[in-house]
């Protein structure tokens with residue numbers, strides 16, 4: 125038996141009751157903050173190396189900077205992860221994989237755009253084979269540098285944790301729209317949405 | 319440029335040692351194959367790079383070769399050059415039969431310059447996506463996405 | 472059914488078609504690009520049972536068109552671009568490009584600059600090999616070695632950071648010389664690091680290199696014979712592990728290598744284990760070279776007179792005070808005379824080859840470079856064939872293939 129806020133009482137259907145109860149509880153501050161606390165220390169980035177910033181990502185997971193102390197544990201399968209660190213340039217080919225991986229991840233999920241390339245093209249901004257990461261997936265944290273030092277990556281993770289604790293929702297999904305027509309290559313939308 | 323030259327097994331290379339250039343020019347496809355066979359027999363056993371240059375109305379296809387085993391030749395980055403007239407799909411003979419290491423390099427040159435290597439076992443795209451529509455990105459008439467805003471020619 | 476006889480028959484199929492490919496026992500496996508082992512590339516593997524029949528590396532996930540970009544930038548601005556491609560090994564990429572450019576310009580660097588180039592290049596070679604060894608640990612499922620190698624990379628990175636001011640992307644070498652001189656007390660600190668590294672190599676021997684599990688997984692796996700290595704154009708440590716006595720540092724001498732005494736280790740087995748040992752041995756040789764460089768380094772300017780004379784008085788004063796080179800305006804406006812040049816440099820993973828053409832403009836007319844990982848691609852197409860699928864990571868990791876470097 126359970127009671128809803130709208131004054132309706134439910135009898136018998138345990139499933140509906142429990143679902144209602146869960147959604148009710150989730151809205152309560154104390155439960156929500158507990159969930160956030162859990163999310164905060166289990167930011168598992170998927171192992172998706174997109175470019176050369178990956179070396180600093182590897183160094184950051186290494187012993188000197190040890191991001192595992194922040195609950196940051198690179199993991200293989202996208203289904204078990206909730207964070208993508210886009211490590212630099214995304215090419216047309218890689219953009220598809222990034223989008224697919226992002227779609228495979230369960231919500232809530234966050235994205236850190238690491239490096240100047242992921243922010244807006246960086247040193248390769250005028251290449252005919254690159255796509256800015258912000259046109260592929262919604263981005264929560266932009267992290268500048270080329271490559272950013274591992275400390276900077278740690279800072280980005282801490283900032284993401286803060287925003288989780290403050291109960292900010294992950295960035296909303298973007299419409300993968302047509303990029304400005306480029307001579308030669310097909311538009312990004314076709315490359316990405318495939 | 320200096321007009322120095324060096325002769326290796328009867329093949330005359332135009333050289334510019336200070337710049338590391340040792341060049342022999344092939345006049346056509348048959349000559350190219352003949353040259354390559356002789357150079358391979360002379361000890362050039364490694365193909366370092368295959369590429370092309372866009373000369374406007376012509377394309378120069380270049381094979382850079384070197385040697386792993388012959389100490390005398392291993393100091394050289396020799397190059398064989400074949401100039402062909404430019405069209406959408408330029409055809410030149412492949413040298414993969416002679417230097418197998420040219421395999422991926424020739425595929426890259428095909429993708430970037432539209433040079434079709436006749437007889438290559440696997441002439442496909444390599445680096446760009448399969449549905450990339452632009453033609454021959456490394457040719458001079460292929461534009462970049464945006465023009466650089468600080469650096470102008 | 473065995474491997475498709477007609478290699479091109481399946482080559483043009485899309486992934487969906489491949490996945491639906493009906494064959495009796497043949498299985499097509501797609502590995503990557505989101506895979507802890509493969510990183511930025513996709514490998515299509517055709518298998519019969521668990522024996523690999525054919526491998527098609529699908530590269531280009533990190534193809535950033537550096538050649539095209541460099542042909543549209545000033546000469547000096549190609550330095551960061553080539554560095555970004557070879558991130559674990561930036562000094563060598565930088566050096567190769569600058570040597571090709573110097574040959575175009577007709578500048579000679581000073582002897583001290585030559586030694587500094589050699590010094591940084593060797594430190595970078597060690598960090599690059601440690602990077603490779605660490606990742607090989609991941610490939611074989613040993614995160615201990617990954618942790619060790621990445622921890623031991625750090626003192627060396629600190630060392631080079633002291634000289635150049637950056638962790639990974641140094642842009643240290645410029646036409647005519649280098650940008651910074653050695654800081655005070657560098658030699659002593661370097662010696663400490665080298666001694667530490669030597670002690671650690673012994674530990675690596677105990678826990679990793681002579682570990683029976685590692686030996687079981689790598690010995691006799693992925694054998695490349697000497698003739699195959701030459702035929703396929705394998706390069707770098709992988710080539711030497713197959714018994715070919717070729718090293719660009721000796722064959723096409725550059726920087727200060729002609730004056731230094733070092734050995735080129737080789738192994739005859741050509742298997743994954745030999746490639747692992749090869750890297751460890753090369754680290755030892757690099758340590759030896761660094762010691763010699765620190766002992767023999769001559770005094771003098773770090774920038775050639777050609778460039779020094781083009782500095783303005785403020786820059787000259789800065790140079791005398793701090794031994795630091797500020798870019799004269801010439802760097803942004805250099806126009807090498809029309810001509811061509813080539814350069815070869817031994818990087819951590821093999822030979823980098825540069826071919827530059829100038830037509831007297833501010834930007835290169837043709838900028839061609841081939842990176843060692845690209846030449847090592849036959850590891851996929853040839854060496855893996857006939858091996859078990861479980862050995863794929865062992866072979867992949869042993870080749871020390873770095874996808875961004877191959878794709879350029």
Ligand code: SF4
Nearest residue numbers: 212239240241270271
């Ligand atoms: S930001 Fe710099 S280091 Fe990172 S991917 Fe881009 S070029 Fe590479």
